[in-house]
Amino acid sequence: MRVPILEVQNVTMRFGGVVANRNVSFNVEHGAVTALIGPNGAGKTTMFNCITGFYRASEGRIVLNAESGPQDIGNLVTRRITGGSHLVTRAGIARTFQNIRLFKDMSVVENLLVAQHLATTNSLLSGVFRTPAFRKTERDAVDRAYYWLEQVNLVSDANRLAGELPYGRQRRLEIARAMCTGPRLICLDEPAAGLNPSETHDLSDVIQRLCADHDQSVLVIEHDMGLVMRISNHIVVLDHGEVISDGTPEHVGNDPAVVAAYLGVSEEEVTV
Amino acid sequence: MKSNILSMLSKQALLTFTVSLVLFGPISGLILDGFSFKNELLKAVSLAAVVTAGRVVISLFQISAIGRKLAAGLASGHNGITVKTGQEKSPLFILVLLFIAGLSLPFFADKYFLGIAILALIYCLLGLGLNIVVGLAGLLDLGFVAFYAVGAYLLALGSQYIGLGFWGALVIAPFLAGLCGMILAFPVLKMHGDYLAIVTLGFGEIIRLVLNNWLEFTGGPNGASVPPPTVFGLEFTRTAKQGGVPIHDYFGVSYSADYKFWFIYIVLFLVVCIVIYAVERLRVMPLGRMWEALREDEVACRSLGVNHVFTKLTAFMLGASTGGLAGVFFAVHQGFVNPTSFTFFESALILAIVVLGGLGSTVGVILAALVLTILPELLRDFAEYRVLVFGILMVVMMMWKPRGLVRIKRPAFFPGEAGRGLPAGAEVRQ
Ligand SMILES: Nc1ncnc2c1ncn2[C@@H]1O[C@H](COP(=O)(O)OP(=O)(O)O)[C@@H](O)[C@H]1O
Numbered sequence: 001m002r003v004p005i006l007e008v009q010n011v012t013m014r015f016g017g018v019v020a021n022r023n024v025s026f027n028v029e030h031g032a033v034t035a036l037i038g039p040n041g042a043g044k045t046t047m048f049n050c051i052t053g054f055y056r057a058s059e060g061r062i063v064l065n066a067e068s069g070p071q072d073i074g075n076l077v078t079r080r081i082t083g084g085s086h087l088v089t090r091a092g093i094a095r096t097f098q099n100i101r102l103f104k105d106m107s108v109v110e111n112l113l114v115a116q117h118l119a120t121t122n123s124l125l126s127g128v129f130r131t132p133a134f135r136k137t138e139r140d141a142v143d144r145a146y147y148w149l150e151q152v153n154l155v156s157d158a159n160r161l162a163g164e165l166p167y168g169r170q171r172r173l174e175i176a177r178a179m180c181t182g183p184r185l186i187c188l189d190e191p192a193a194g195l196n197p198s199e200t201h202d203l204s205d206v207i208q209r210l211c212a213d214h215d216q217s218v219l220v221i222e223h224d225m226g227l228v229m230r231i232s233n234h235i236v237v238l239d240h241g242e243v244i245s246d247g248t249p250e251h252v253g254n255d256p257a258v259v260a261a262y263l264g265v266s267e268e269e270v271t272v
Numbered sequence: 273m274k275s276n277i278l279s280m281l282s283k284q285a286l287l288t289f290t291v292s293l294v295l296f297g298p299i300s301g302l303i304l305d306g307f308s309f310k311n312e313l314l315k316a317v318s319l320a321a322v323v324t325a326g327r328v329v330i331s332l333f334q335i336s337a338i339g340r341k342l343a344a345g346l347a348s349g350h351n352g353i354t355v356k357t358g359q360e361k362s363p364l365f366i367l368v369l370l371f372i373a374g375l376s377l378p379f380f381a382d383k384y385f386l387g388i389a390i391l392a393l394i395y396c397l398l399g400l401g402l403n404i405v406v407g408l409a410g411l412l413d414l415g416f417v418a419f420y421a422v423g424a425y426l427l428a429l430g431s432q433y434i435g436l437g438f439w440g441a442l443v444i445a446p447f448l449a450g451l452c453g454m455i456l457a458f459p460v461l462k463m464h465g466d467y468l469a470i471v472t473l474g475f476g477e478i479i480r481l482v483l484n485n486w487l488e489f490t491g492g493p494n495g496a497s498v499p500p501p502t503v504f505g506l507e508f509t510r511t512a513k514q515g516g517v518p519i520h521d522y523f524g525v526s527y528s529a530d531y532k533f534w535f536i537y538i539v540l541f542l543v544v545c546i547v548i549y550a551v552e553r554l555r556v557m558p559l560g561r562m563w564e565a566l567r568e569d570e571v572a573c574r575s576l577g578v579n580h581v582f583t584k585l586t587a588f589m590l591g592a593s594t595g596g597l598a599g600v601f602f603a604v605h606q607g608f609v610n611p612t613s614f615t616f617f618e619s620a621l622i623l624a625i626v627v628l629g630g631l632g633s634t635v636g637v638i639l640a641a642l643v644l645t646i647l648p649e650l651l652r653d654f655a656e657y658r659v660l661v662f663g664i665l666m667v668v669m670m671m672w673k674p675r676g677l678v679r680i681k682r683p684a685f686f687p688g689e690a691g692r693g694l695p696a697g698a699e700v701r702q
Pocket residue numbers: 015018019020038039040041042043044045046047
């Protein structure tokens with residue numbers, strides 16, 4: 001087996017007195033779907049924010065095994081002056097948000113072009129004078145944007161405002177936008193929230209294609225257990241900020257601790 | 273239906289009448305007369321009646337067919353933003369026509385009007401600069417006038433101390449103003465947006481106070497004189513003062529003070545055109561797109577790997593540079609600078625231009641700059657009410673048309689033909 005793409009090692013995240021994550025460890029496998037599940041308030045989004053560099057974990061290490069060697073997320077975030085969560089994206093982790101965050105007053109293609117700012121020629125003069133290099137990178141960026149629109153079935157909406165799209169399409173656009181950054185690992189925060197069954201089905205196709213066709217590693221937070229069981233290769237269960245189960249879907253599905261956490265059975269009953 | 277409207281109207285009228293009576297009663301109903309006061313309640317009642325009548329007329333207009341249509345028109349569209357279809361005709365012809373008309377203006381306009389035109393173009397430049405900062409990048413800058421002052425004083429003091437000329441200042445001013453912008457903004461850009469507004473407000477005042485109080489260096493309230501411009505060693509004064517040849521001698525025509533203003537106007541017009549072109553290009557460039565994305569959602573931008581601090585910094589610096597450029601033209605046009613030209617009101621005026629123009633629309637900003645500088649000149653009698661009118665306009669705009677009066681069009685992109693199949697300028701948003 002290859003080395004895991006992401007290793008979370010003993011991460012604890014505190015907000016003052018609130019401990020959102022306590023001593024969390026798990027791995028995200030390469031080219032597979034890993035699901036992070038758990039009841040509301042279990043600390044899943046907080047874990048995501050630590051992984052994507054929006055928070056600096058209070059304790060522990062998060063390591064991304066990028067092509068250039070292992071990268072410690074915490075170091076990227078706290079680097080002086082130039083440090084910040086944008087470095088984490090540049091290292092290869094892209095994400096979507098629980099509450100969709102699109103550039104609503106910009107067109108769909110523009111949303112995807114912004115995501116490709118590392119591949120385009122950004123200097124002021126080359127853009128004003130339309131140098132050949134500028135035109136070529138710009139053309140490639142538009143083509144890549146259309147490629148990803150095709151992957152998520154949004155080509156017909158390419159030149160509409162992102163804010164005008166129906167909710168389900170906005171979700172898919174956010175995934176396409178994250179993919180445009182050319183990530184090694186994509187983190188999806190509740191991508192199926194608020195979708196109807198047919199939209200959820202489209203979404204699971206999209207996610208599975210990411211793995212199958214693009215060898216993409218996916219980390220997904222999801223509440224829809226049907227979707228989770230269908231698409232994931234590996235499930236990590238959080239409850240009250242701690243990992244209570246970690247393994248294949250069958251293993252997790254039969255784990256009494258998970259059943260208890262979801263159905264709200266008291267702990268004594270489980271241990272008996 | 274009819275009685276419904278009637279009862280609603282009478283309710284409104286009663287409410288308006290009561291409120292205005294409460295307001296007008298003490299203010300104009302009681303007039304001090306020595307130690308007692310005169311009772312003029314009738315006046316207050318009639319004022320309240322006038323206000324009530326006005327309210328009823330507005331309500332009647334709102335429920336009439338025209339009023340409804342107007343309201344629907346105002347509310348329609350997604351904030352007045354649309355995406356182009358890619359089939360639009362290139363506006364090249366109109367642009368060329370406007371360009372020629374603009375260039376030939378000095379031959380038709382008298383000196384007074386040319387002066388206004390120069391001022392209007394300077395405000396265009398300022399508006400375009402602030403539009404980059406406020407309209408595109410979404411950073412509130414309340415001290416923009418400081419960069420304007422940097423440009424103006426660069427020329428005035430530069431010529432006084434190191435013999436800097438108009439052209440030298442024109443080249444150096446954008447860099448110096450941009451540098452000031454960088455030093456000012458870098459420490460605060462990491463923080464939340466509101467801090468920037470406060471810091472820039474402070475910076476604007478600091479610059480003005482320094483200019484006012486550093487007597488030995490800046491001349492204080494007495495200001496500093498600015499030498500007239502030169503072209504290739506040709507001078508615009510009656511007799512050569514800067515070691516060149518007077519331009520009327522060189523061409524063998526009689527002296528006229530207008531030549532200087534013609535020259536300033538034409539150079540300024542060309543600079544404005546170049547800046548407009550650059551700003552229009554910025555909208556379809558990665559840098560401009562990142563600015564707009566930052567304005568829309570900073571968190572999402574960071575999740576896409578955009579370095580939000582540096583990207584904002586570039587916007588702030590480019591805006592400042594444009595302000596510095598405008599300052600040089602202002603100085604050379606006035607022939608004299610002093611601190612009273614760079615008060616907070618000036619910053620507010622430029623901000624008004626950007627807001628009225630519609631936060632991000634180039635055409636809107638240019639129109640707003642022209643209107644806001646030319647109108648006060650034409651309506652000299654109302655000059656005292658200028659600030660009041662600006663205030664009302666801003667409130668009305670923010671309530672009904674926060675994205676400005678001009679509909680913003682976003683560029684369309686098609687696969688395999690970005691910038692190729694489309695005619696030049698077609699993918700440029702208006
Ligand atoms: N910025 C914050 N400040 C303080 N407490 C927070 C913050 N973010 C999350 N929390 C707390 O951490 C816990 C986990 O939240 P979250 O990660 O959003 O849960 P989930 O995504 O699993 O529903 C919650 O109890 C929440 O109140």
